[in-house]
Amino acid sequence: MQKILNDIRFGVLTVSDRSARGEREDASGPALRSAIEERGGTVAYQAIVADESSVIEQTLCAWCDSTAVDVILTTGGTGCAPRDVTPEATVEVIERPVPGIAEAIRAASLKFTPHAMLSRGVAGIRKRTLIINLPGSPKGAVQGFEVVLAVIPHAVQLLREDAAAEIGHTAQT
Amino acid sequence: MQKILNDIRFGVLTVSDRSARGEREDASGPALRSAIEERGGTVAYQAIVADESSVIEQTLCAWCDSTAVDVILTTGGTGCAPRDVTPEATVEVIERPVPGIAEAIRAASLKFTPHAMLSRGVAGIRKRTLIINLPGSPKGAVQGFEVVLAVIPHAVQLLREDAAAEIGHTAQT
Amino acid sequence: MQKILNDIRFGVLTVSDRSARGEREDASGPALRSAIEERGGTVAYQAIVADESSVIEQTLCAWCDSTAVDVILTTGGTGCAPRDVTPEATVEVIERPVPGIAEAIRAASLKFTPHAMLSRGVAGIRKRTLIINLPGSPKGAVQGFEVVLAVIPHAVQLLREDAAAEIGHTAQT
Numbered sequence: 001m002q003k004i005l006n007d008i009r010f011g012v013l014t015v016s017d018r019s020a021r022g023e024r025e026d027a028s029g030p031a032l033r034s035a036i037e038e039r040g041g042t043v044a045y046q047a048i049v050a051d052e053s054s055v056i057e058q059t060l061c062a063w064c065d066s067t068a069v070d071v072i073l074t075t076g077g078t079g080c081a082p083r084d085v086t087p088e089a090t091v092e093v094i095e096r097p098v099p100g101i102a103e104a105i106r107a108a109s110l111k112f113t114p115h116a117m118l119s120r121g122v123a124g125i126r127k128r129t130l131i132i133n134l135p136g137s138p139k140g141a142v143q144g145f146e147v148v149l150a151v152i153p154h155a156v157q158l159l160r161e162d163a164a165a166e167i168g169h170t171a172q173t
Numbered sequence: 174m175q176k177i178l179n180d181i182r183f184g185v186l187t188v189s190d191r192s193a194r195g196e197r198e199d200a201s202g203p204a205l206r207s208a209i210e211e212r213g214g215t216v217a218y219q220a221i222v223a224d225e226s227s228v229i230e231q232t233l234c235a236w237c238d239s240t241a242v243d244v245i246l247t248t249g250g251t252g253c254a255p256r257d258v259t260p261e262a263t264v265e266v267i268e269r270p271v272p273g274i275a276e277a278i279r280a281a282s283l284k285f286t287p288h289a290m291l292s293r294g295v296a297g298i299r300k301r302t303l304i305i306n307l308p309g310s311p312k313g314a315v316q317g318f319e320v321v322l323a324v325i326p327h328a329v330q331l332l333r334e335d336a337a338a339e340i341g342h343t344a345q346t
Numbered sequence: 347m348q349k350i351l352n353d354i355r356f357g358v359l360t361v362s363d364r365s366a367r368g369e370r371e372d373a374s375g376p377a378l379r380s381a382i383e384e385r386g387g388t389v390a391y392q393a394i395v396a397d398e399s400s401v402i403e404q405t406l407c408a409w410c411d412s413t414a415v416d417v418i419l420t421t422g423g424t425g426c427a428p429r430d431v432t433p434e435a436t437v438e439v440i441e442r443p444v445p446g447i448a449e450a451i452r453a454a455s456l457k458f459t460p461h462a463m464l465s466r467g468v469a470g471i472r473k474r475t476l477i478i479n480l481p482g483s484p485k486g487a488v489q490g491f492e493v494v495l496a497v498i499p500h501a502v503q504l505l506r507e508d509a510a511a512e513i514g515h516t517a518q519t
Binding site for chain 2: 450504
């Protein structure tokens with residue numbers, strides 16, 4: 001498998017009341033970790049939190065502000081149940097949305113199941129970190145990750161640009 | 174026709190200045206009502222209002238807060254004319270957006286006409302009610318409804334979950 | 347080539363630090379101008395500005411508020427680099443989003459390259475003017491323009507409607 005994520009640092013955040021309480025093993029977080037590592041990426045942070053907006057926001061902010069992660073993948077909390085608030089928490093912390101990522105994940109998933117349209121995930125940038133909400137099931141999370149995989153190296157390259165490097169920046173995207 | 178909407182309670186809101194003034198018969202509201210009832214759903218509320226944001230918002234809130242409807246379908250006011258404000262009124266009252274529903278309706282419609290991209294409809298959740306903006310023509314409204322039909326039972330099931338039931342909730346969406 | 351843009355007045359705004367500083371020739375603005383004029387449209391305003399949110403916002407507002415342009419096309423600043431803020435500036439000035447335009451541009455572009463999902467462009471209406479963010483490369487900008495070309499005449503017709511004409515407005519979109 002191509003190591004296209006070589007040198008890219010990830011955070012993996014599982015959002016699930018039951019897994020946070022220890023009532024259900026977290027299968028999605030480890031599945032994402034394997035998918036990342038198979039392609040050469042590094043997991044700098046991994047955690048499980050409850051479906052509480054404040055806790056999700058605090059974790060996302062801490063990881064972004066540490067400057068130790070390039071990309072955060074969340075899994076869970078994107079559905080329509082009353083406790084599903086991952087997209088709302090994510091919107092609170094991102095500074096610049098990247099709507100095309102969520103659109104592409106849903107459009108790819110919609111080819112297999114109409115239920116994809118109920119997945120409320122968003123994506124966006126906080127400082128130099130890209131945050132992507134993925135579905136809660138291990139299969140859905142990994143499939144969503146595979147949809148965006150090809151663009152992560154370019155996105156991270158752009159996010160790492162500093163003011164000096166920017167003089168050579170072509171803004172072609 | 175399969176009664177997949179059995180036990181699901183709808184509100185149908187026609188947004189149109191001309192129909193509200195009695196200058197044009199409302200064809201879209203009745204067309205949606207028929208489509209709902211053919212599949213076993215119940216119409217708990219039906220109304221016609223003018224293209225006034227405050228009136229649209231008040232009606233949506235009253236219906237959601239009554240806890241007597243699971244899904245509200247609006248028809249009209251999603252275009253680009255100066256008086257088209259249904260999406261803005263809807264955004265004001267929803268607590269959690271469901272962007273994939275509007276994306277799926279537009280993507281399906283785009284296969285037939287490029288004008289679908291001018292339809293500004295949104296969808297989202299207020300409390301336990303899902304609100305979906307549909308186009309203003311009877312044909313456009315019913316076609317949009319058919320795009321989301323298959324996911325309504327699952328969405329309503331999730332929205333009805335209470336804190337107790339949630340312990341068994343799988344958050345797979 | 348069909349003159350479908352006859353009588354439609356455009357503004358073309360290139361957003362690029364390097365072009366604003368004179369370090370790189372602006373190829374995208376002239377490419378859009380040619381594409382507009384070939385189809386019978388008129389370019390009322392054309393400018394190059396740096397990737398500064400306040401300057402982008404001021405220019406967009408001045409052009410919209412002049413009532414001299416029906417459609418503004420921006421090119422550049424929609425990527426993920428730290429200085430790319432065209433969508434944020436656009437969101438600040440639009441009153442009513444038209445999400446389907448940006449979705450359609452990205453979906454069309456996604457057929458050619460996965461990088462389309464990193465293009466963060468938005469579209470929306472301020473007063474009687476439609477603003478559309480296009481990618482920064484000449485090719486990407488013109489391809490995006492061609493995706494929306496077919497709907498511009500209808501959108502402009504709707505935007506020009508005044509309260510008097512609205513009595514005959516059918517709100518079918």
